[in-house]
Amino acid sequence: MGNTLIALAVAVVGVAGTLIASVLSPRMLARIQAEQFERQQRAADAQWIREQRVAEVEKRRACYVTANSGYRRHRIELMKYLWLVHKAEVTASARADLEETRHSMHTAFAEAQMVASDAVLRELDAMTVTLAGAYSRTLLLADGDPQPGWSFEEIQTELLRLGDRWKDMRGIMRADLGVDPGPADA
Known part of the structure; x- marks a missing residue:
């Protein structure tokens, strides 16, 4: 009878193991798949965040290029116009060129107000006022x-x-973009 009981116990354990395995196996598989899905979701979220940061930096970079170009162009055109005023050779074309560059600068400033950092905006504000x-x-x-105290030489x-x-x-723009500021006198 001892062998019979052992054989019966082994059979019961074997059948129970088979039955339990058929119940636990899908659960374990589901848990593994859920964990794998969560890892994939976290990786996809992290990738999306990286892509958004890259897009944001690229948008700011393009904005800074436009602003820098617009402000420089307006300053140069203003210096040319000032020289024409000094020589008494102002033309309607020169005035139109000055106005066009002024409007381009204002457009660049308006765009910068939407995407630039506070530090860059402070600089652009000061440059705009000047x-x-x-x-x-x-x-x-x-x-x-x-105006008193503002001769040709003083404006120049x-x-x-x-x-x-x-x-x-x-x-400041380069630092905001995470780029080395470069030499101060370049």
Whole structure:
């Protein structure tokens, strides 16, 4: 009888194991698949976040390029116009060119207000104020009604000083993009 009981016990354990395995196996498989799905979901989420960050940086970079170009172009055109005022050779075409670059600068500034960092916006705001002041003083000078203390030379000096300020602004833009600011005198 001892062997019979052992054989019966082994048979019961074997049958029970087979029955339990058929119940536990799908559960374990489901758990493994759920964990695998969660890992894939986390990886996909992380990839999406990386792609969004790259797209955001690219958008800011394009904005900074446009702003930098627009502001520089307006400054150069303003310096050319100031020189024409000084030589008394202002033309309607020169005034139209100045206005076109001014509007391009304002468009670039409007775009920057939507995507630029606070540090870059502070620099652009200051640059805008300085350029607007030089613009209005230049127009008053052209009309023969200069503001006291703002002769041709003083306006020109202010516009030339903006070149140094450009280096600071460029460094802030590059730092915001995670790029080495580069040499200060480049």
